[in-house]
Amino acid sequence: MGKTRAFVVADAGPIIHLDELGCLDILYDFEQVSVPEAVWREVGHHRPRTLEAFSALFVRASPRIVSPLVTALTPLYTLHRGEQEALHLCMEFRDSLLLTDDTAARLAAKALGIAAHGTLGLLVRAIRQKTRSRSEVLAVLRAIPTRTTLHIRPSLLAEVITEVDAGTD
Amino acid sequence: MSAVQTNIPDQLLEQAQLFVQEGWITNIDALIVEAMRRYLDSHREVIAEQLIREDIDWGLHGQD
Numbered sequence: 183m184g185k186t187r188a189f190v191v192a193d194a195g196p197i198i199h200l201d202e203l204g205c206l207d208i209l210y211d212f213e214q215v216s217v218p219e220a221v222w223r224e225v226g227h228h229r230p231r232t233l234e235a236f237s238a239l240f241v242r243a244s245p246r247i248v249s250p251l252v253t254a255l256t257p258l259y260t261l262h263r264g265e266q267e268a269l270h271l272c273m274e275f276r277d278s279l280l281l282t283d284d285t286a287a288r289l290a291a292k293a294l295g296i297a298a299h300g301t302l303g304l305l306v307r308a309i310r311q312k313t314r315s316r317s318e319v320l321a322v323l324r325a326i327p328t329r330t331t332l333h334i335r336p337s338l339l340a341e342v343i344t345e346v347d348a349g350t351d
Numbered sequence: 352m353s354a355v356q357t358n359i360p361d362q363l364l365e366q367a368q369l370f371v372q373e374g375w376i377t378n379i380d381a382l383i384v385e386a387m388r389r390y391l392d393s394h395r396e397v398i399a400e401q402l403i404r405e406d407i408d409w410g411l412h413g414q415d
Contacts, residue, residue, distance in 0.1 A: 345411075
């Protein structure tokens with residue numbers, strides 16, 4: 183599977199959660215993943231060695247322009263610094279993809295026309311991208327409540343597991 | 352900030368203006384922003400779950 187071309191920006195959530203699950207390598211099919219300064223510091227605080235260990239993948243980035251649209255949405259969605267920087271970065275490119283598990287950031291991204299996906303989507307995508315088998319992803323999904331800080335209602339996770347399990351390779 | 356033009360039922364607007372006149376909030380603009388913020392906060396869990404479902408659909412069937 184070739185590298186995908188979208189300009190990819192990561193918020194802290196997916197980096198931390200995928201690292202907790204030992205699955206950060208599934209992001210390698212992106213050319214690179216830009217990490218805003220504030221996010222870089224947050225990930226460094228929670229997972230001190232993660233970004234260095236994946237230095238070929240992650241690029242420290244600062245937005246070159248401040249989007250007035252992002253600024254306008256910031257108080258409405260109570261966006262944190264890292265989320266703001268990530269959205270500013272995404273606004274610089276037409277075909278950007280934001281990786282975030284934060285609901286407010288995803289809603290803001292939607293309002294701005296930016297594609298956004300989170301840890302669960304990335305894990306399931308790994309089956310499609312053939313970087314993980316379906317059974318491997320199912321095992322990882324089942325481990326989410328005990329191995330990660332990602333919060334998901336147990337019955338919803340069970341639904342997700344059933345849906346993924348029912349898929350065909 | 353962006354400006355949005357919208358239609359509000361007269362009675363609802365009158366009620367909102369009463370809140371402003373009585374000093375509960377600075378103006379109608381602030382009231383609408385606060386109302387939107389509260390709506391989004393109160394629906395966050397439902398929205399979060401909807402976003403997760405969209406994520407799974409993208410993961411299974413997306414093109415990128």
